[in-house]
Amino acid sequence: MSAGADPGAEPEDALLAVEDLRKSFGGIHAVDGATFGVAEGSLTALIGPNGAGKSTTFNLVTGVHRPDSGRVVFDGTDITRKRTYQIASQGLVRTFQIARELDEMTVLENLMLAPRHQSGEALWRSVLPGARRGVVREERELRERAWETLEFFELDHLAEEHAGNLSGGQRKLLEMARVLMTDPEMVLLDEPMAGVNPTLSEKLLDRIHDLKAEGYTFLLVEHDMDIVMEHCDPIIVMHQGTVLTTGPPEAVKRDERVLEAYLGGEVAE
Amino acid sequence: MTALERARAWVGVSDARLLLVVALGLYALFIVAAPLQGNDLNGTINSLRRITFLSALYGMLALALNLQWGYAGLFNIGVAGFMAVGVYTMGILSSAPGSTGAGLGLPLPVGILGGLLAATLVGVIASLPALRLRGDYLAIVTLAAAEIIRLTIRSPVFQEVELAGVVVGTGGPQGMQLPENPIRILFYQDPGAFASDPALLGNVLFPFFEGLGVTKTVVVGWAYAAVLLVVLGLVYWLLVRVGNSPFGRVLKAIREDELVASSLGKDTRWFKVKVFALGCALMGLAAILWRLSGGYTSSSSYMPIQTFYVFIALIIGGAGSNTGSVIGGAVFASLLFEGPLVVRRIVGNLFEIDEVPRTLFDAVGSLGGLDPAPLLAYTVTDVNISALRLVLLGVVLVYLIQNRPDGLLGHRKEVASSVDLAGGEKR
Numbered sequence: 245m246s247a248g249a250d251p252g253a254e255p256e257d258a259l260l261a262v263e264d265l266r267k268s269f270g271g272i273h274a275v276d277g278a279t280f281g282v283a284e285g286s287l288t289a290l291i292g293p294n295g296a297g298k299s300t301t302f303n304l305v306t307g308v309h310r311p312d313s314g315r316v317v318f319d320g321t322d323i324t325r326k327r328t329y330q331i332a333s334q335g336l337v338r339t340f341q342i343a344r345e346l347d348e349m350t351v352l353e354n355l356m357l358a359p360r361h362q363s364g365e366a367l368w369r370s371v372l373p374g375a376r377r378g379v380v381r382e383e384r385e386l387r388e389r390a391w392e393t394l395e396f397f398e399l400d401h402l403a404e405e406h407a408g409n410l411s412g413g414q415r416k417l418l419e420m421a422r423v424l425m426t427d428p429e430m431v432l433l434d435e436p437m438a439g440v441n442p443t444l445s446e447k448l449l450d451r452i453h454d455l456k457a458e459g460y461t462f463l464l465v466e467h468d469m470d471i472v473m474e475h476c477d478p479i480i481v482m483h484q485g486t487v488l489t490t491g492p493p494e495a496v497k498r499d500e501r502v503l504e505a506y507l508g509g510e511v512a513e
Numbered sequence: 514m515t516a517l518e519r520a521r522a523w524v525g526v527s528d529a530r531l532l533l534v535v536a537l538g539l540y541a542l543f544i545v546a547a548p549l550q551g552n553d554l555n556g557t558i559n560s561l562r563r564i565t566f567l568s569a570l571y572g573m574l575a576l577a578l579n580l581q582w583g584y585a586g587l588f589n590i591g592v593a594g595f596m597a598v599g600v601y602t603m604g605i606l607s608s609a610p611g612s613t614g615a616g617l618g619l620p621l622p623v624g625i626l627g628g629l630l631a632a633t634l635v636g637v638i639a640s641l642p643a644l645r646l647r648g649d650y651l652a653i654v655t656l657a658a659a660e661i662i663r664l665t666i667r668s669p670v671f672q673e674v675e676l677a678g679v680v681v682g683t684g685g686p687q688g689m690q691l692p693e694n695p696i697r698i699l700f701y702q703d704p705g706a707f708a709s710d711p712a713l714l715g716n717v718l719f720p721f722f723e724g725l726g727v728t729k730t731v732v733v734g735w736a737y738a739a740v741l742l743v744v745l746g747l748v749y750w751l752l753v754r755v756g757n758s759p760f761g762r763v764l765k766a767i768r769e770d771e772l773v774a775s776s777l778g779k780d781t782r783w784f785k786v787k788v789f790a791l792g793c794a795l796m797g798l799a800a801i802l803w804r805l806s807g808g809y810t811s812s813s814s815y816m817p818i819q820t821f822y823v824f825i826a827l828i829i830g831g832a833g834s835n836t837g838s839v840i841g842g843a844v845f846a847s848l849l850f851e852g853p854l855v856v857r858r859i860v861g862n863l864f865e866i867d868e869v870p871r872t873l874f875d876a877v878g879s880l881g882g883l884d885p886a887p888l889l890a891y892t893v894t895d896v897n898i899s900a901l902r903l904v905l906l907g908v909v910l911v912y913l914i915q916n917r918p919d920g921l922l923g924h925r926k927e928v929a930s931s932v933d934l935a936g937g938e939k940r
Contacts, residue, residue: 306776332778340776346769348833349762352934357766360778362759364931367787370758371751376931379758383932390934404935426777 259284259430259461260305260336265314266485267304274300275311276485282430287452287462289476291469293506296482298465299341302432306338307331319429333360335429339436341465343415347408351399351418354407355390358425362386390425397421397451413440420448430461437468449475473497481505528836531922535840539564539847543855550858559731560855562738564847569741570803571850572842573748575826576835577795580752583832584761585788586768588652591639592796593819594659597812598635599797600691600804601666603628605681607692614684615673621692625801632797633790635662640789644782659820667812688811691804696737700729737806744802745839748795752835753927755791762929764788818903825849825906828913831920834927841920849909853902857893866890 258281307328364379483505547557607624608616643654672685697704700715766774830841870876876891
């Protein structure tokens with residue numbers, strides 16, 4: 245894997261392609277010309293020291309922030325200026341670095357919220373007697389899926405608990421379960437293992453591998469290098485708002501610039 | 514199991530039973546209080562009518578606010594303004610031409626529908642810019658909008674306005690005459706006249722109840738309160754359906770964390786506009802039914818305190834719960850709103866007081882003679898009792914927020930789904 249002029253994968257054949265993305269907050273160039281691609285069906289990692297611009301990149305890709313310039317293409321569609329909900333309804337969904345549960349909703353409600361394009365989200369269908377029957381039918385099917393997902397994540401014993409009562413690790417699981425209930429094409433995971441005990445984090449990784457085998461695509465921000473090197477391929481390394489290098493774990497591990505970036509200081513070009 | 518526990522278990526089964534128990538409890542309390550006030554049967558039945566009417570009114574208003582604030586977390590502190598828009602639009606469309614605050618004289622259903630639409634529209638206009646921002650801005654905008662509406666209505670400029678040859682107006686500071694209470698059509702031959710011969714229901718009911726000593730006014734008033742109860746039931750039914758659905762689920766998610774909702778593909782702004790508009794329409798409806806009972810309205814009915822009454826009712830019952838909203842409305846209207854007046858009448862009835870002390874000093878001074886009556890009499894004068902009512906509201910609010918922040922029923926356990934979610938497992 246040669247770095248240099250084009251450190252990103254070929255954006256053309258990627259499910260998600262980010263081209264020369266830039267965003268400044270005040271005088272800080274949080275993301276400064278990042279270019280990379282995520283291949284369909286891959287478990288790609290996005291790593292880099294604190295302040296490298298990983299979370300900002302996530303926020304730019306998902307429409308939480310608007311980029312100053314650059315392009316984001318998902319599944320052949322330009323989503324650069326789209327709103328968060330539009331991007332999510334196209335099948336690109338994310339989790340948050342600090343799990344954001346809907347505290348005063350039950351675990352089941354959290355899951356039932358997620359599926360996209362529910363007909364009962366139209367006010368009139370939920371109210372009018374005839375139309376509501378269709379909504380009820382649809383909800384019965386979703387309920388089945390919700391219970392299956394809960395069992396998959398071993399959360400079924402907590403189904404009727406308020407999400408605010410869950411432990412940190414359980415919240416991470418719930419967040420992942422909720423994202424999967426949207427039936428996404430690609431999932432962005434922002435530090436899914438942070439604050440999760442090793443046993444649970446093994447379990448989470450098993451789940452991710454199962455899902456990858458089913459054809460889901462993952463882009464994962466993670467600080468635990470052991471996990472990244474063992475499970476992810478390829479690995480995208482960000483530093484100071486740009487992509488430093490991209491490659492398989494062995495290549496990234498041996499790349500001196502990556503080491504330098506993590507140890508601090510400017511990277512000599 | 515003690516009797517109390519058994520009772521709790523029985524009540525806990527369904528919301529309908531809980532509502533029934535609360536209603537019967539409040540009625541029992543007011544029946545017990547009736548002889549202490551020196552009320553005869555007519556007076557007792559009238560006091561029950563009054564709490565029924567006010568409970569239904571505040572129940573409806575609390576339900577509407579619960580939809581906006583309890584479900585979607587939209588902090589609307591301009592409730593009074595949307596109420597005013599509903600009532601005055603209805604008045605301008607349906608009041609008689611030439612009355613104080615002239616109207617167009619259109620049929621009442623047209624006026625009511627127009628009032629609902631106007632409240633909806635003003636709700637959308639007021640909220641559109643603010644819904645894009647954080648919650649605090651919506652609060653500021655709605656409070657300001659409500660005051661602008663009240664002052665506009667009050668302004669002499671709009672007392673009478675000639676538009677294309679037709680004179681309409683709000684009556685300005687004098688207030689506005691509204692169409693007469695529509696329920697009178699069922700009881701009188703000439704419902705507009707002050708005294709008229711009975712007709713229809715009046716023919717049957719008046720002689721019967723007058724035989725018991727109940728006046729015509731009280732009978733008609735009860736009929737109107739019954740209509741309000743029916744409308745309350747319909748609003749409750751509507752909002753339970755709205756809440757227990759995928760739509761209601763998104764509302765809750767917006768309340769909890771809007772970014773999560775939009776990250777799951779929900780167009781949260783559109784949901785907020787819809788729910789805000791629906792809530793404002795229901796506030797307009799409740800206010801129209803409120804003012805139609807008296808046939809008159811003025812801007813002083815729409816002071817900010819009106820909004821806070823609704824908030825207190827909702828907080829008592831528990832924000833987030835539809836059943837709680839109705840119970841909160843009833844408890845607020847009966848105990849906090851009417852309660853102090855009942856206390857005043859009881860004091861007036863039980864103590865012979867020749868002369869009410871002029872100042873607190875005089876009132877306290879007479880305690881030296883071990884006679885509490887002057888102090889009590891002083892406490893319950895018109896001016897002091899309404900001030901004390903506000904103090905009572907404040908105390909209740911502080912107590913609730915400290916000790917029961919979720920209200921009587923705000924456990925937020927009304928699961929937002931059209932099906933029993935646990936059913937999937939336990940089937």
